[in-house]
Amino acid sequence: MKLYSYFRSSAAYRVRIALNLKGLGYEYEGVHLLREGGQQLKPEYRALNPDGIVPTLVDGADVLTQSLSIIEYLEETHPQPPLLPERPVDRAFVRSVALQVACEIHPLDNLRVLKYLKHEVKTPDDVKDAWYRHWVEAGFESLEKRLARDERVGALTFGDTPTVADLCIVPQVFNARRFGIDLNAYPTITRIADHAGQIDAFARAAPGQQPDAE
Amino acid sequence: MKLYSYFRSSAAYRVRIALNLKGLGYEYEGVHLLREGGQQLKPEYRALNPDGIVPTLVDGADVLTQSLSIIEYLEETHPQPPLLPERPVDRAFVRSVALQVACEIHPLDNLRVLKYLKHEVKTPDDVKDAWYRHWVEAGFESLEKRLARDERVGALTFGDTPTVADLCIVPQVFNARRFGIDLNAYPTITRIADHAGQIDAFARAAPGQQPDAE
Numbered sequence: 001m002k003l004y005s006y007f008r009s010s011a012a013y014r015v016r017i018a019l020n021l022k023g024l025g026y027e028y029e030g031v032h033l034l035r036e037g038g039q040q041l042k043p044e045y046r047a048l049n050p051d052g053i054v055p056t057l058v059d060g061a062d063v064l065t066q067s068l069s070i071i072e073y074l075e076e077t078h079p080q081p082p083l084l085p086e087r088p089v090d091r092a093f094v095r096s097v098a099l100q101v102a103c104e105i106h107p108l109d110n111l112r113v114l115k116y117l118k119h120e121v122k123t124p125d126d127v128k129d130a131w132y133r134h135w136v137e138a139g140f141e142s143l144e145k146r147l148a149r150d151e152r153v154g155a156l157t158f159g160d161t162p163t164v165a166d167l168c169i170v171p172q173v174f175n176a177r178r179f180g181i182d183l184n185a186y187p188t189i190t191r192i193a194d195h196a197g198q199i200d201a202f203a204r205a206a207p208g209q210q211p212d213a214e
Numbered sequence: 215m216k217l218y219s220y221f222r223s224s225a226a227y228r229v230r231i232a233l234n235l236k237g238l239g240y241e242y243e244g245v246h247l248l249r250e251g252g253q254q255l256k257p258e259y260r261a262l263n264p265d266g267i268v269p270t271l272v273d274g275a276d277v278l279t280q281s282l283s284i285i286e287y288l289e290e291t292h293p294q295p296p297l298l299p300e301r302p303v304d305r306a307f308v309r310s311v312a313l314q315v316a317c318e319i320h321p322l323d324n325l326r327v328l329k330y331l332k333h334e335v336k337t338p339d340d341v342k343d344a345w346y347r348h349w350v351e352a353g354f355e356s357l358e359k360r361l362a363r364d365e366r367v368g369a370l371t372f373g374d375t376p377t378v379a380d381l382c383i384v385p386q387v388f389n390a391r392r393f394g395i396d397l398n399a400y401p402t403i404t405r406i407a408d409h410a411g412q413i414d415a416f417a418r419a420a421p422g423q424q425p426d427a428e
Contacts, residue, residue, distance in 0.1 A: 050356040062303045069309035076302040088290040095283035107321035142264040
């Protein structure tokens with residue numbers, strides 16, 4: 001398999017963790033989101049992934065896009081170890097945490113949105129920074145409430161074994177810290193992220209460990 | 215089952231279609247996103263769903279959130295008729311189309327984001343309207359390319375039977391039309407949405423057919 005990735009991309013980071021947890025080797029192909037006006041927007045890459053975003057996973061003749069869809073595919077084709085619990089209601093809980101990060105926080109704070117705010121909306125830097133902080137804080141505030149009261153939460157989101165929820169939480173916490181956001185109000189989220197970060201599959205997927213890290 | 219919904223919510227619309235396709239009856243509970251400063255932000259509703267967004271599905275003692283997680287839950291607990299194909303690579307294709315709408319378009323154009331732009335970023339109305347249009351057009355442009363070249367596309371996204379991809383496309387096209395966006399550049403997307411719209415389960419889920427429609 002070949003993964004088109006950018007070291008700092010949250011969505012690519014999720015897939016790298018999944019591949020590592022499943023014990024799947026892959027070829028790493030860096031796509032630099034800032035160089036040459038964005039390598040993800042070049043015709044060569046868009047021929048593969050018309051969205052012009054990372055990650056893309058190529059598995060034989062198949063081209064897979066959208067991180068959560070790729071992770072479900074890996075779960076179905078390489079079931080061990082599972083990244084989802086057994087019971088449908090628990091799977092729904094885990095998926096809802098993943099989607100809360102992937103649909104409510106990440107889409108608002110990713111690079112192309114911040115660029116649009118700056119260049120098209122002409123948003124001043126301080127207002128753009130407040131925008132970034134707002135969506136992390138709004139999302140983490142409700143996620144913290146959900147996790148703090150749910151008995152299924154253990155050292156990780158669902159007990160002590162990694163699930164797709166942790167795969168989304170870790171990159172989002174990494175990004176929030178990189179941006180300097182105060183995370184003291186989210187002790188459950190940061191505890192989960194820090195615990196997961198110690199696990200080898202997560203540690204090897206971290207941005208600083210990638211071939212294209214700067 | 216009880217569905218907390220708002221007639222115009224895209225995410226609630228997806229779940230209504232799924233419930234109808236599965237032939238599942240449910241109690242409809244309207245949550246008005248504009249009245250009383252937003253009924254979804256009231257403590258009573260947030261006790262159920264801390265995110266303060268719709269939909270929420272209550273199934274016995276279980277509270278389920280995030281539309282795509284709810285739909286996967288319905289798929290697992292009521293497998294017939296299936297809303298996902300059989301082969302993992304086809305499931306990944308269908309899920310990636312659903313996620314492209316749910317992660318790349320919808321999160322940027324929903325009500326709370328437009329409100330934040332208006333009140334916090336102080337974005338003029340014409341710039342806010344251009345923002346809305348931009349994310350629909352950027353998302354539809356690449357989705358159209360993917361669908362137009364994929365041999366799996368039939369009358370609907372995957373052949374002729376409804377999948378979770380169609381459940382996401384139909385509400386997004388409905389919203390885009392309501393906003394007056396010119397969709398002539400996306401013939402495959404609109405063809406799929408129009409075909410799906412004729413199917414009874416989709417037609418009954420339409421905003422205008424809901425008890426809280428205005």
